[in-house]
Amino acid sequence: MKLPLRRWLLGIAVALLLGVGALVWVVSARLPTDDEVAAKIAEAFEKRFGVALKVGGAHWALVPVPVLVLSDIATDQPRPITLRRVSVQLQLAPLLQRVIAVDEIEVDGLVLPRASVRAFRGKGPKPRESGEGVIALPAPWTLAPVPVEQLRWRDVSWIDRRDISLAYDGDIRFDPGWRPRQARIERAGTPSAVRLRLDRQAGQDRWRTRIDVGGGTWNGVSRLETQPDGKLQLSADLEPRQIDIESLVQAFGRRTSVAGKFSGTTTLAAEAASAEDLGALIRSLHTRTTFSVQPATLTRLDVAKAVTTAGISRGGTTALDELTGTLDTQGTEDGVVMQYSNLKARSGVLTASGNLKLFNRKLDGEIAVDLVDGVVGVPLKVGGSMSDPELSLTGAALTGAAIGSAVLPGVGTAIGARVGQQVEKLFGGDKPKPAPKPAPKKTQPKPR
Helix, strand or coil, X not given: CXXXXXXXXXXXXXXXXXXXXXXXXXXXXXCCCHHHHHHHHHHHXXXXXXXXXXXXXXXXXXXXXXEEEEEEEEECCCCCCEEEEEEEEECHHHHHCCEEEEEEEEEEEEEEEHHHHHCXXXXXXXCCCCCCCCCCCCCCCEEEEEEEEEEEEEEEEEECCCCCEEEEEEEEEEEHHHEEEEEEEEECXXXXXXXXXXXXXXXCCEEEEEEEECXXXXXXXXEEEECCCCCEEEEEEEEEECEEHHHHHHCCCCCCCEECEEEEEEEEEEEECXXXXXXXXXXXXXXXXXXXECCEEECCECHHHHHHHCCCEEECXXXXXXXXXXXXXXXXXXXXXXXXXXXXXXXXXXXXXXXXXXXXCEEEEEEEEEECCCCEEEEEEEEEECCCEEEEECHHHHCCXXXXXXXXXXXXXXXXXXXXXXXXXXXXXXXXXXXXCCCCCCCCCCCC
16 A cells, blocks of 8 residues: 555646646747847836936746846936845745746846935826725736735945945845834945844834944834824834944035034834835935033034134134034935034033024024123024034124123123133143243353
């Protein structure tokens, strides 16, 4: 009985293999050529988005695993979006049942100029009325519960309005519902690590969030919620710890006027009308960070010079024992608005306070330097740009004949000297002066 049973099982296996082989042959026989695949993709892209697409090369194979590879892709735009190579590897068994299940997508060398990407806004795929998702497949084709298992990318560059190109590497593993199980995003080519890592917590819409940047950490928890009306809400609570400001901004091609390491708390919130509108989610992003920098240095501003000279001051440095405040960032159609409020600077027993707005690299704000035992507040205007900031007395302060009479009418210009002395003490001007050299002794004439 054993021998016939083995023969029977072997016969079934051979029959199944022959059946699968025949099915694969039939499916492969109907596949178009590589050139036809490239032409079909370009045609479908232009029909969907209204922008012509050039596909330099395409290759499709069904065995040993179904794979599609496209290379040298470019949109027909004044500054095209380009893609060096993309490969899509599918699962064979679901494919034979007309179910799309992608094992892995690899993207290599994608360049995204901001203006070119904005041309596609509102032209992407729309959700199906049935609510089954953004990809409307022709019947009887369907998507697997996890349509894409893993997405990897390398050297994906975003070019902003200032023509600064920032490259990123990363990968995402997905759970059902397009929820990331794990995710990693890194800035490529930076001297120190700039990395975001997400780990989903036990199937919940909560992710352990770890950020390494500026030699410090920015860790916490992120959440994703879908409201009854379909809106998607993203939120996070993070704790920055000992992050070097100059290293942080330099990693993203920017410059700063403040040096030092900051710690504090950060909250993040964003909202989109649906899960499909990722762009709207990013544009609505609002963050609030309460920070403390100890010690801090203003690397392009000399506050003492601005007060004591009663004129516009550019360049120089200002040393501070501590700088605290709150930074709000808000995404807009034209960039991110950065609003600093409740700024307080301390050096010794003296303080300065104020508010500042930064938008498209332009500075606009005011600070008041509290001097002479906290009685006098010297108002200063902050202007210029990030690369060339400037400080000056406000118009009201300049109406007086001297600093003292301008900020404290009736006291007289004598207080101006005290203001100058206190400013020098506050902002590093109290270095001990060298002792005066003794006058040369007079020589007595020799008696005759």
